[in-house]
Amino acid sequence: MLLAKLMIPESSRHIFTDFDSALEDLRKNVLMMASLTVRNIENARRGLFERDEDWCNTVIADDEEVDTLEIQVDRDGIETMLRFHPVASDLRQVMAAMKMSVNLERVADQTVGIARRARKLNAHVLLPETAETEPLFRHAESMVLDAIKAYADQNTELARTLKPRDRELDAMNRDFANKLTELMPKRPEHIQGYLELIFIARFLERIGDQATSIAEDTVFAVEAEDIRHTQAG
């Protein structure tokens, strides 16, 4: 579905068609990275909630694909700048693709972190508090999906929804960590497990940050407005 959105409309094509091809290839690879990253989040979720070590191991192994694509996008981006000297919106698009690949690679790294912690949790008795990370998972994943959709569709209205949603995720993470910290003295036998869950929530919170960065870069690519480190949604 994402790939269908890659085609550049006839009216905005460049005279130099090689440049269009280069831009399309760049976007294809970024969106491929995005698909793999979303798959990794989904697999990490299954690893945690289905208590399945195989899914956790799959996430850790699949990270390599995302890493490889990150390097590819970097190379393609540099080559595109070298060959075509893009300016204005073209330059912003190349930069957005390169920055997006960095953010996606970081999201994939966070999912590896989640998978590693989930593997440890799965080796012990099920903690009922594990289920309470589900809303954080849902929230973080929906942010990543919408950040990718906003990039693919160049939809800045959707991109601008990410910042307030990130603040909500931050609050959810804070509340969850506070709750587990309070439980620790009461159930010292579960301290290790609670720490793993706090780490998982923290990884999800970081995923939200990276989704927000992708959205901010999309707004810059499309509207040339830099909304980083501002309250602007």
Next chain:
Amino acid sequence: MTETSARSVDAKHVSPGRPDFLTVRNFDFFYGKKQALFDITMDIPEKRVTALIGPSGCGKSTLLRNFNRMNELIDGIRHSGDIRLLGQSIFDKTVEVIALRRSVGMVFQKSNPFPKSIYENVVYGLRIGGESKKSVLDEAVERSLRGAALWDEAKDRLHESALGLSGGQMQRLCIARAIANRPKVLLMDEPCSALDPIATVKVEELIHELKQEFTIIIVTHNMQQATRCSDKTAFFYLGKLIEFAETQKIFSNPVQKQTEDYITGRFG
């Protein structure tokens, strides 16, 4: 921009960095029945580099050649509107064209040194203007060749033919010849299009140096050159000024779609 060089031209007329140094107002221009420029209005700032860009036939060179009334060499031309240098119309009856062209020097696409020595090329304008004192001419040669970053390469061969210079050196000699008259404005019509990349870099560096002292207007088809050299950029299309803004703005986030389409190569 606020620094006034000891060699600054007619400082009594100018406060450095004057934003309306050269003004164009509602300027229309016709070659016979064909209108080449439509209602151009713009203020060219002092001691900055202004690039004129646009596809062939967009009117940028026509406008450039109006700044020193070079177009008047062509039959059947006419204009309406006005161009003012330091507030005075360049079309005023009291303005002598020769004097105007001394104030508004020009460097052409192809270097065109006279078949004379390097020295005589530089002092040509001064001699025409009646200057014959050797000390004045010597001073002008050194000042101009230094200003054009050619002194070190040419000082030991000042009396050899200019035609023995390389293409890049010839172009810098033409720049030296233009600045020998201490112009207020330096017009450059694609000054690097016939030069190799190294010579181009030298001329571009020179442009950067020269703007300390002169107001420079450059026509170029090379977008990267406009980005590197100019402070402001004007985009022309079909004889109209579509957008005029800081170069950084034009090449990062132009307001007009036509500008964006042109600089990103979507025009055609």
